[in-house]
Amino acid sequence: MYPCSCSIQQWDSDEPIPRSELLAGVAGKHGLLCLLSDRIDKEVLDAAGSNLKVISTLSVGVDHLALEEIKKRGIRVGYTPDILTDATAELSVALLLATCRRLPEAVEEVKNGGWTTWKPLWMCGYGLSGSTVGIIGLGRIGQAVARRLKPFGVKKFLYTGSHPKPESAVEFQADFVPLAKLAEESDFVVVTCSLTPDTKGMCNKDFFSQMKKTSVFINTSRGAVVNQEDLYQALVSGQIVAAGLDVTTPEPLPTDNPFLSLKNCVILPHIGSATYATRSAMSVLSANNLLAGLKGESMPSEFQL
Ligand code: NDP
Ligand code: DGY
Numbered sequence: 128m129y130p131c132s133c134s135i136q137q138w139d140s141d142e143p144i145p146r147s148e149l150l151a152g153v154a155g156k157h158g159l160l161c162l163l164s165d166r167i168d169k170e171v172l173d174a175a176g177s178n179l180k181v182i183s184t185l186s187v188g189v190d191h192l193a194l195e196e197i198k199k200r201g202i203r204v205g206y207t208p209d210i211l212t213d214a215t216a217e218l219s220v221a222l223l224l225a226t227c228r229r230l231p232e233a234v235e236e237v238k239n240g241g242w243t244t245w246k247p248l249w250m251c252g253y254g255l256s257g258s259t260v261g262i263i264g265l266g267r268i269g270q271a272v273a274r275r276l277k278p279f280g281v282k283k284f285l286y287t288g289s290h291p292k293p294e295s296a297v298e299f300q301a302d303f304v305p306l307a308k309l310a311e312e313s314d315f316v317v318v319t320c321s322l323t324p325d326t327k328g329m330c331n332k333d334f335f336s337q338m339k340k341t342s343v344f345i346n347t348s349r350g351a352v353v354n355q356e357d358l359y360q361a362l363v364s365g366q367i368v369a370a371g372l373d374v375t376t377p378e379p380l381p382t383d384n385p386f387l388s389l390k391n392c393v394i395l396p397h398i399g400s401a402t403y404a405t406r407s408a409m410s411v412l413s414a415n416n417l418l419a420g421l422k423g424e425s426m427p428s429e430f431q432l
Contacts, residue, residue: 205416264320
């Protein structure tokens with residue numbers, strides 16, 4: 128049904144394709160390989176027209192895709208689960224440690240002369256040993272984070288999700304709890320869920336007000352899971368001790384954003400999966416998903432709509 132060879136029109140830059148170029152370029156195409164920074168909505172699907180059979184995204188997150196509309200049109204979706212789990216979990220742990228042990232602040236003190244001598248309480252933070260860690264979304268990445276944190280001496284793991292997952296939780300003896308209990312009891316909260324209508328804005332004023340004043344909040348999922356204004360207030364008022372964010376709203380965060388002046392917030396530019404090997408594997412998988420979709424074959428990783 129589909130040809131064995133295909134012609135490719137490529138946006139040949141690391142910078143995102145301008146919207147106008149995307150709308151013009153997609154017209155009449157059978158397949159589309161996109162990034163998480165490309166919003167594939169009704170406008171793009173209309174511009175593509177009825178030829179479009181497959182969308183392959185270079186990401187495991189699919190929140191930038193208008194899934195209902197895509198499903199309605201019978202378009203298949205390829206994505207990149209599993210191969211980025213280790214890199215993203217590793218980065219989540221790095222961000223957690225950098226945040227709770229105040230690494231960026233400490234490095235800055237060395238450079239700006241704030242390091243005058245060894246002082247008993249100077250630059251103290253909070254450690255993982257004996258702690259309770261709450262994971263919001265015990266999926267592939269959530270489990271990989273828990274697996275890496277366990278050897279640090281974590282005493283208890285809690286998790287939330289749409290339903291208990293005893294087969295995933297057993298390795299960590301993690302307890303499935305309501306979100307409010309997770310907020311109340313965790314010393315570290317790590318957000319690793321997908322962004323859906325249910326999780327959008329889930330970490331809000333109520334949530335932060337339930338957290339302990341000595342707790343640390345980490346988000347490596349999507350910025351929109353957090354109500355950022357509420358997080359800002361929680362950090363400024365001392366409602367929580369610190370936050371580490373690999374994802375924000377918007378991305379990039381403007382350089383004059385008030386978050387960037389907070390000493391108790393570590394912000395990274397969405398680099399969870401950014402190792403050479405992982406990005407290379409993601410590229411190969413997304414190309415293979417696209418080709419399989421074009422040929423009408425089963426994809427190596429198809430997102431079930
Ligand atoms: P999975 O699908 O394996 O895990 C997603 C988890 O989200 C599931 O465990 C699911 O739990 C949970 N979830 C869904 N709804 C809720 C809810 N209402 N409350 C709590 N949890 C919920 O995906 P991955 O682990 O592979 O990836 C997760 C996300 O991480 C991606 O969607 C992406 O947004 C983000 N990501 C970020 C990266 C970065 O660079 N920072 C890199 C890679 C991914 P349940 O099954 O119970 O619904
Ligand atoms: C994803 O895959 O969803 C990440 O955000 C980038 O790797």
